[in-house]
Amino acid sequence: MDLFFEILVSALLVISGIFGFVGSFGLVKLPEPMTRLHAPTKATTLGVGSVLIASMVYFAWFAGEVSWHELMIALFLFLTAPVTGLMIAKANIHLQWRREELPPTGTGTAWSTQSDRPSIMDDGADSRLVSEGD
Amino acid sequence: MIEYAILFAFACYGVALLFSLYRVVIAPGVPDRILALDTMTINMIALLTLFGINQGSEMYFEAALLFAMVGFVSTVAYAKFILRGDIIE
Numbered sequence: 001m002d003l004f005f006e007i008l009v010s011a012l013l014v015i016s017g018i019f020g021f022v023g024s025f026g027l028v029k030l031p032e033p034m035t036r037l038h039a040p041t042k043a044t045t046l047g048v049g050s051v052l053i054a055s056m057v058y059f060a061w062f063a064g065e066v067s068w069h070e071l072m073i074a075l076f077l078f079l080t081a082p083v084t085g086l087m088i089a090k091a092n093i094h095l096q097w098r099r100e101e102l103p104p105t106g107t108g109t110a111w112s113t114q115s116d117r118p119s120i121m122d123d124g125a126d127s128r129l130v131s132e133g134d
Numbered sequence: 135m136i137e138y139a140i141l142f143a144f145a146c147y148g149v150a151l152l153f154s155l156y157r158v159v160i161a162p163g164v165p166d167r168i169l170a171l172d173t174m175t176i177n178m179i180a181l182l183t184l185f186g187i188n189q190g191s192e193m194y195f196e197a198a199l200l201f202a203m204v205g206f207v208s209t210v211a212y213a214k215f216i217l218r219g220d221i222i223e
Contacts, residue, residue, distance in 0.1 A: 006136055007135065009136055010139035011139075013136070013142070013184075013187075014139050014142055014143065016180065017139075017142050017145070017147060020143075020146050020147050020150045020177060020180055021146040021147075021149060021150050023150065024151070024153035024157075024173055024177065025150070027153060027157050027170060028153050033165055036166060037165075037169060040169060040172065040173040040176065048179055048180050048183075051180045051183050051184060052183060054187070055186060058136070058187050059192070069192065069195035069196070073183075073195065073198055073202055076199070076202050077176075077179070080202070080206040083206070084206060084210065087209065087213035087217075088165050088169050088172070088209070088213055090213065090217055091164070091168065091213045092163075094216065094217050095165065095216065096163075
């Protein structure tokens, strides 16, 4: 049984190393900013995820104590990685593209990053203030 | 066997850290630098977890958790600064 867990932890560590390497290599190698955004997300989810699983299995089997810190890190990373990707993609759109180059949204308004029209969140309070002469 | 796997993963993440450092220094645009900094924190989290396995100590996970939190906050703050020119509006 020891050998099985040794092989499992080693395989997880090797997979994690390969994915971490490929993520950063894609960050250097890929040609455009939006494609470069794609590569490190694999390092975040698969690379760090499998090294955390490897650490949990290692401490649960070889040290005899189950540790839950890794699960907390994995949960936090999986929650925050999409937010990070969205923010960097919005910064890319903001810096790179003009409005007419973007694909249509299909909703009648422009993309929220570039729109200066009132959004759903805006109830028109600012324009009322202007029209009432305050 | 685990020792060799840990050495392999250390080497991979070390080279990955160098790659993202190169991308921080030489980048065509500002979002690439932000993305490279985010990748550096991700690689550091993996390296700290590997240190924890290597030393058999659980003290490193608090540091990894701190890296995850501070890395996320700093990335969002940088992106927000590019988008709006201001972090807290």
